[in-house]
Amino acid sequence: xxxxxxxxxxxxxxxxxxxxxxxxxxxxxxxxxxxxxxxxxxxxxxxxxxxxxxxxxxxxxxxxxxxxxxxxxxxxxxxxxxxxxxxxxxxxxxxxxxxxxxxxxxxxxxxx
Amino acid sequence: xxxxxxxxxxxxxxxxxxxxxxxxxxxxxxxxxxxxxxxxxxxxxxxxxxxxxxxxxxxxxxxxxxxxxxxxxxxxxxxxxxxxxxxxxxxxxxxxxxxxxxxxxxxxxxxxxxxxxxxxxxxxxxxxxxxxxxxxxxxxxxxxxxxxxxxxxxxxxxxxxxxxxxxxxxxxxxxxxxxxxxxxxxxxxxxxxxxxxxxxxxxxxxxxxxxxxxxxxxxxxxxxxxxxxxxxxxxxxxxxxxxxxxxxxxxxxxxxxxxxxxxxxxxxxxxxxxxxxxxxxxxxxxxxxxxxxxxxxxxxxxxxxxxxxxxxxxxxxxxxxxxxxxxxxxxxxxxxxxxxxxxxxxxxxxxxxxxxxxxxxxxxxxxxxxxxxxxxxxxxxxxxxxxxxxxxxxxxxxxxxxxxxxxxxxxxxxxxxxxxxxxxxxxxxxxxxxxxxxxxxxxxxxxxxxxxxxxxxxxxxxxxxxxxxxxxxxxxxxxxxxxxxxxxxxxxxxxxxxxxxxxxxxxxxxxxxxxxxxxxxxxxxxxxxxxxxxxxxxxxxxxxxxxxxxxxxxxxxxxxxxxxxxxxxxxxxxxxxxxxxxxxxxxxxxxxxxxxxxxxxxxxxxxxxxxxxxxxxxxxxxxxxxxxxxxxxxxxxxxxxxxxxxxxxxxxxx
Amino acid sequence: xxxxxxxxxxxxxxxxxxxxxxxxxxxxxxxxxxxxxxxxxxxxxxxxxxxxxxxxxxxxxxxxxxxxxxxxxxxxxxxxxxxxxxxxxxxxxxxxxxxxxxxxxxxxxxxxxxxxxxxxxxxxxxxxxxxxxxxxxxxxxxxxxxxxxxxxxxxxxxxxxxxxxxxxxxxxxxxxxxxxxxxxxxxxxxxxxxxxxxxxxxxxxxxxxxxx
Numbered sequence: 001x002x003x004x005x006x007x008x009x010x011x012x013x014x015x016x017x018x019x020x021x022x023x024x025x026x027x028x029x030x031x032x033x034x035x036x037x038x039x040x041x042x043x044x045x046x047x048x049x050x051x052x053x054x055x056x057x058x059x060x061x062x063x064x065x066x067x068x069x070x071x072x073x074x075x076x077x078x079x080x081x082x083x084x085x086x087x088x089x090x091x092x093x094x095x096x097x098x099x100x101x102x103x104x105x106x107x108x109x110x111x112x
Numbered sequence: 113x114x115x116x117x118x119x120x121x122x123x124x125x126x127x128x129x130x131x132x133x134x135x136x137x138x139x140x141x142x143x144x145x146x147x148x149x150x151x152x153x154x155x156x157x158x159x160x161x162x163x164x165x166x167x168x169x170x171x172x173x174x175x176x177x178x179x180x181x182x183x184x185x186x187x188x189x190x191x192x193x194x195x196x197x198x199x200x201x202x203x204x205x206x207x208x209x210x211x212x213x214x215x216x217x218x219x220x221x222x223x224x225x226x227x228x229x230x231x232x233x234x235x236x237x238x239x240x241x242x243x244x245x246x247x248x249x250x251x252x253x254x255x256x257x258x259x260x261x262x263x264x265x266x267x268x269x270x271x272x273x274x275x276x277x278x279x280x281x282x283x284x285x286x287x288x289x290x291x292x293x294x295x296x297x298x299x300x301x302x303x304x305x306x307x308x309x310x311x312x313x314x315x316x317x318x319x320x321x322x323x324x325x326x327x328x329x330x331x332x333x334x335x336x337x338x339x340x341x342x343x344x345x346x347x348x349x350x351x352x353x354x355x356x357x358x359x360x361x362x363x364x365x366x367x368x369x370x371x372x373x374x375x376x377x378x379x380x381x382x383x384x385x386x387x388x389x390x391x392x393x394x395x396x397x398x399x400x401x402x403x404x405x406x407x408x409x410x411x412x413x414x415x416x417x418x419x420x421x422x423x424x425x426x427x428x429x430x431x432x433x434x435x436x437x438x439x440x441x442x443x444x445x446x447x448x449x450x451x452x453x454x455x456x457x458x459x460x461x462x463x464x465x466x467x468x469x470x471x472x473x474x475x476x477x478x479x480x481x482x483x484x485x486x487x488x489x490x491x492x493x494x495x496x497x498x499x500x501x502x503x504x505x506x507x508x509x510x511x512x513x514x515x516x517x518x519x520x521x522x523x524x525x526x527x528x529x530x531x532x533x534x535x536x537x538x539x540x541x542x543x544x545x546x547x548x549x550x551x552x553x554x555x556x557x558x559x560x561x562x563x564x565x566x567x568x569x570x571x572x573x574x575x576x577x578x579x580x581x582x583x584x585x586x587x588x589x590x591x592x593x594x595x596x597x598x599x600x601x602x603x604x605x606x607x608x609x610x611x612x613x614x615x616x617x618x619x620x621x622x623x624x625x626x627x628x629x630x631x632x633x634x635x636x637x638x639x640x641x642x643x644x645x646x647x648x649x650x651x652x653x654x655x656x657x658x659x660x661x662x663x664x665x666x667x668x669x670x671x672x673x674x675x676x677x678x679x680x681x682x683x684x685x686x687x688x689x690x691x692x693x694x695x696x697x698x699x700x701x702x703x704x705x706x707x708x709x710x711x712x713x714x715x716x717x718x719x720x721x722x723x724x725x726x727x728x729x730x731x732x733x734x735x736x737x738x739x740x741x742x743x744x745x746x747x748x749x750x751x752x753x754x755x756x757x758x759x760x761x762x763x764x765x766x
Numbered sequence: 767x768x769x770x771x772x773x774x775x776x777x778x779x780x781x782x783x784x785x786x787x788x789x790x791x792x793x794x795x796x797x798x799x800x801x802x803x804x805x806x807x808x809x810x811x812x813x814x815x816x817x818x819x820x821x822x823x824x825x826x827x828x829x830x831x832x833x834x835x836x837x838x839x840x841x842x843x844x845x846x847x848x849x850x851x852x853x854x855x856x857x858x859x860x861x862x863x864x865x866x867x868x869x870x871x872x873x874x875x876x877x878x879x880x881x882x883x884x885x886x887x888x889x890x891x892x893x894x895x896x897x898x899x900x901x902x903x904x905x906x907x908x909x910x911x912x913x914x915x916x917x918x919x920x921x922x923x924x925x926x927x928x929x930x931x932x933x934x935x936x937x938x939x940x941x942x943x944x945x946x947x948x949x950x951x952x953x954x955x956x957x958x959x960x961x962x963x964x965x966x967x968x969x970x971x972x973x974x975x976x977x978x
Contacts, residue, residue, distance in 0.1 A: 023857040101385075372910035
């Protein structure tokens with residue numbers, strides 16, 4: 001395994017902090033994103049359609065905050081961090097399930 | 113629902129000689145098993161060697177036995193159906209009974225025959241092929257098996273206790289909802305699939321982690337045998353598809369037992385959402401069933417043509433492409449729902465695209481055979497039988513994928529013929545080829561070729577006689593799931609021929625089982641560990657392999673390592689040297705996975721009969737077992753060097 | 767697992783030069799971390815199916831109330847901030863675990879579990895309120911989907927709380943061992959994942975439910 005020549009070698013992915021700056025930064029970021037979503041939605045700052053895209057966009061940003069600030073998604077002891085590929089492809093399938101289900105179940109009307 | 117001729121005595125089903133027959137055979141089989149185990153004092157052996165094992169090879173054997181038993185069970189269903197349909201207006205089976213039988217036939221064949229057969233091969237071959245000592249999570253592997261096992265028990269007792277499910281293997285709402293289908297029968301379907309589905313997800317996680325993280329040093333992904341690659345693709349699909357099954361079954365169960373309105377036709381429920389989500393799982397599922405067969409054929413074609421596989425990289429790429437595209441075709445199962453042209457066009461085109469990477473594979477197998485020194489052993493025979501059969505099934509599949517034409521074929525016998533042609537001609541032929549191929553590795557003896565050929569020819573001739581007429585019947589208007597038909601439609605002859613074919617296939621199955629029984633005593637012993645002059649690492653080990661597989665983990669430098677070393681006369685490099693042997697770290701056996709399955713069985717029974725106290729007890733059992741495992745301090749041990757040296761010496765390898 | 771000793775070529779994979787956290791020191795533990803990531807990907811698909819069902823059925827209110835008349839904005843804001851905070855405190859427990867400081871790890875895990883319990887109790891109160899005004903799972907397709915999606919998340923959180931407590935007990939007994947540091951890491955992965963799922967429940971169920 002550890003002599004895996006075809007896959008990129010990613011070592012030294014771990015770094016140690018003296019103080020949990022990364023976590024605090026992530027926490028603040030998640031609070032800000034949530035607060036912005038709340039304000040933007042509840043104040044009806046834009047048209048319904050625009051609000052939907054903006055608050056969904058903010059939610060998607062929160063995925064990355066959690067993954068990078070708390071879940072250490074790129075860490076690996078040897079070889080390629082396969083879990084990051086798994087998560088990305090998982091997100092593709094998640095989007096496929098949700099978007100295409102809406103598309104199919106509205107008989108195409110949701111898109112056209 | 114038509115009036116029933118089946119009745120109940122308490123929970124037991126009464127009023128049908130077939131069911132009394134089943135009662136009697138279940139009782140007799142149980143008594144026989146208990147008698148034999150007690151008489152030969154084998155209870156402790158059963159518990160120590162099998163029920164508590166975490167060894168992938170033994171788990172593979174248990175999956176294999178279960179798959180063959182379930183093939184018999186669901187095959188019997190098929191023979192009953194074909195008997196009922198042999199002639200018009202027969203009353204061999206009543207309508208309700210017929211409904212139950214086609215439901216259990218499909219459900220058991222797919223989830224309790226094909227899936228465990230595939231899991232058997234994964235367990236038997238993958239760790240040996242990649243040079244690992246076990247799977248990544250042996251304990252989880254055992255849990256997966258026992259979840260499957262108890263789920264299979266659950267659906268099989270439904271026939272005599274409580275009543276079988278009868279809404280088809282797809283169990284569409286609202287037919288399968290509590291309004292139209294009261295009683296526990298449908299709950300058996302939901303709970304048993306739910307439980308085995310959880311086990312399957314465990315297996316997917318396990319093999320993906322095993323293959324990505326535990327290959328022998330030097331075996332980069334592009335030097336990995338194609339069967340292992342096919343299991344990567346399969347495991348990815350399991351991971352992304354099975355949760356949809358878990359959810360859709362849970363929602364239907366909530367509808368049935370808690371009166372919710374997901375898929376009802378009142379209070380805003382939408383039955384089409386059931387169908388949509390069922391096929392989000394269901395379509396990737398058929399690729400979960402076929403991709404391992406593709407992997408098997410790649411191994412066999414290469415081995416028995418004595419050539420490196422043609423187009424290795426395109427084989428890998430097409431596997432991954434098939435698994436990706438297969439996730440975007442699910443709506444072709446319900447073109448007739450009437451979604452607009454954009455939806456149907458998208459899914460029709462995506463479905464046809466699957467034909468391209470599949471065609472690449474077919475041609476690569478043919479090119480591998482081209483100018484090869486082909487040996488017509490049983491695995492190769494089944495492979496050669498697969499190619500025309502599956503190609504025909506694939507072509508009728510493309511016909512079905514044409515959305516406008518599908519309005520004609522939908523739910524007709526044309527469809528029935530199509531999916532039997534790909535599932536039998538693809539998956540089952542592949543599994544049987546693999547069974548003959550790896551049998552000596554697992555059991556240490558070969559299956560007798562003479563009887564195997566009888567099984568092969570009976571099964572193949574029977575297959576075409578049975579299913580080709582069904583394409584025509586479909587075009588003549590015969591719909592699936594009809595329990596009988598009137599005379600005078602011109603269907604009689606073709607149905608009769610089809611029934612004859614089904615019985616020839618049944619004969620083939622009998623020969624197959626007889627071959628196994630015969631070979632246990634008379635089969636050629638495999639003393640070399642390499643009966644087929646194989647190419648991959650598993651053939652460098654003795655048959656059967658010692659429980660730690662590799663005394664010393666091999667270093668890999670190329671594809672088909674074992675074959676290349678043999679060509680250069682360097683095969684001794686894969687023999688262990690005493691000085692290299694270190695203590696081997698192995699997981700301990702555990703009784704908890706078995707109990708875990710049992711606890712889920714209790715949960716299942718609780719929900720089936722809506723005895724919630726029982727379900728709660730089951731869940732408490734599950735929770736207790738999880739905690740007990742978490743608090744366990746040392747779930748593993750080391751095999752000392754002496755013992756490894758002793759074992760290897762006894763095997764003549766040191 | 768079977769491979770620990772040989773796969774690491776007879777010595778622990780990482781010695782000396784680079785910093786490697788305890789949960790990655792043994793092959794067995796790093797494999798389990800990876801396996802858990804795979805579990806999370808399938809759990810993600812499971813929630814995707816529940817979300818798809820909810821989105822398709824969210825306007826199918828039958829004779830029952832719609833989301834706008836049902837949801838209490840203050841309630842779901844509280845739930846959201848509690849869970850976001852617990853994700854942060856969970857992250858801090860991982861930080862202390864990597865410093866091999868048992869007490870810090872235990873304290874922050876307990877804070878996380880307590881916040882989780884507060885979240886669950888708020889959610890139960892919310893559910894009981896809906897039921898008391900006749901908005902139950904049996905009322906409409908929308909409510910069936912709502913209770914199932916939000917309830918599945920709540921059940922996950924509840925399991926997480928019990929899991930954390932069992933790990934706390936184990937740390938108090940054995941200290942920070944490689945196996946336990948792996949468990950702390952994994953339970954926190956699970957917890958952060960549930961936080962992400964909640965962010966989507968917050969957005970898709972609650973926010974889209976009250977905006978018109």
